[in-house]
Amino acid sequence: MAMNADAIVVGGGLVGSAIGYGLACEGLRPVVLDEGDVALRASRGNFGLVWVQSKGLGNPPYQRWSRTSSELWPELAERLRTETGIGVGHHRPGGVCVCLTDEEFGAREQMMHAMRSQMGEDGFDYRMLDRGELKELLPGIGPAVVGGSWSPYDGHANPLYTLRALHAGLAARGGRYVPEAKVQTLSAASGIFTAATAHGRFQAPRLVLAAGLGSAALAAQVGLHIPVFPVRGQIIVTERIAPLLRMPTLILRQTDEGSVMIGESREEGRNDDQSGIEVVHRLAARAVATFPLLAGVRMVRTWAALRVMSPDGYPIYEQSESCPGAFAATCHSGVTLAAAHALRYAKYVAQGSLPEEFQVFHSRRFGSDVRLAS
Numbered sequence: 101m102a103m104n105a106d107a108i109v110v111g112g113g114l115v116g117s118a119i120g121y122g123l124a125c126e127g128l129r130p131v132v133l134d135e136g137d138v139a140l141r142a143s144r145g146n147f148g149l150v151w152v153q154s155k156g157l158g159n160p161p162y163q164r165w166s167r168t169s170s171e172l173w174p175e176l177a178e179r180l181r182t183e184t185g186i187g188v189g190h191h192r193p194g195g196v197c198v199c200l201t202d203e204e205f206g207a208r209e210q211m212m213h214a215m216r217s218q219m220g221e222d223g224f225d226y227r228m229l230d231r232g233e234l235k236e237l238l239p240g241i242g243p244a245v246v247g248g249s250w251s252p253y254d255g256h257a258n259p260l261y262t263l264r265a266l267h268a269g270l271a272a273r274g275g276r277y278v279p280e281a282k283v284q285t286l287s288a289a290s291g292i293f294t295a296a297t298a299h300g301r302f303q304a305p306r307l308v309l310a311a312g313l314g315s316a317a318l319a320a321q322v323g324l325h326i327p328v329f330p331v332r333g334q335i336i337v338t339e340r341i342a343p344l345l346r347m348p349t350l351i352l353r354q355t356d357e358g359s360v361m362i363g364e365s366r367e368e369g370r371n372d373d374q375s376g377i378e379v380v381h382r383l384a385a386r387a388v389a390t391f392p393l394l395a396g397v398r399m400v401r402t403w404a405a406l407r408v409m410s411p412d413g414y415p416i417y418e419q420s421e422s423c424p425g426a427f428a429a430t431c432h433s434g435v436t437l438a439a440a441h442a443l444r445y446a447k448y449v450a451q452g453s454l455p456e457e458f459q460v461f462h463s464r465r466f467g468s469d470v471r472l473a474s
Contacts, residue, residue, distance in 0.1 A: 114434030122446025145405020169440035195254025323422035
């Protein structure tokens with residue numbers, strides 16, 4: 101006998117959980133089906149930036165969507181804290197991309213100028229800071245730093261607390277999170293979707309496919325197309341130290357507990373989530389060049405995770421034409437876009453259609469030239 105719900109969300113990571121929580125906020129009773137600990141779980145390896153200033157070059161709708169999410173994050177964090185008692189560590193003090201050479205600074209300046217030009221009347225607030233100005237914001241920078249870009253839209257949050265709070269908020273609003281429930285098949289008949297798992301079948305009139313790299317193989321079963329592939333990223337975490345960073349940078353952020361996280365790497369063609377010394381060494385070297393104090397700080401852990409990437413790096417949002425009521429949502433910025441997924445995207449799903457401006461995120465933009473997860 102199938103278990104009924106108002107909506108099935110396939111995927112219990114940050115994307116699926118945010119949408120599931122958002123659907124519950126809309127008064128629905130969603131069920132979120134999660135694969136279990138054998139899944140790749142990019143959400144648990146996330147760096148934690150709520151980052152806007154580097155996103156959307158050549159794609160203003162993505163820049164607007166990222167900024168919308170950044171502006172919604174305080175509301176999401178407060179809702180989750182009020183409803184679950186879990187603080188997710190969200191802060192929005194602005195963010196900095198640090199440049200170590202004049203060439204980096206020049207390229208960054210050109211990129212930021214282009215993004216402002218492309219945003220037109222929507223504007224794009226940023227400043228290029230020379231070394232002296234940057235040192236006022238980040239007093240610990242080293243002599244190798246020549247400057248950087250600053251924007252007010254950026255911030256950070258704790259991904260694990262966020263995921264826990266979304267699950268708790270989902271349950272508090274009448275939704276259901278089901279672990280160890282990898283979806284084996286999807287089908288649609290008479291306006292009802294059925295997801296078959298090892299723990300039984302689930303049925304609902306709405307379906308959201310948000311299973312990250314696992315979505316690619318399921319999409320065709322409900323008339324969707326999600327061409328994604330893995331990109332490995334690695335992270336270093338240090339011991340806890342006294343406050344060093346007033347705001348996050350693109351490669352460094354300090355948690356509320358005092359640990360410094362060091363990230364920003366990209367490795368394509370890798371399907372394993374094992375960290376490697378070469379990338380860790382490069383990350384550490386750049387971190388020390390930026391903040392020399394880190395040279396005397398102990399590294400306590402490294403890890404790697406597989407990010408979910410589309411061929412152009414932008415999200416895929418679409419609604420099935422052959423199976424109305426089935427939606428897709430996938431991106432590599434599960435933390436940044438969590439607020440938009442919970443407080444905007446879920447409304448669209450609940451109402452039954454995506455807005456016209458989301459056509460730019462449809463997978464038809466790739467044609468047949470796509471790469472798939474393996």
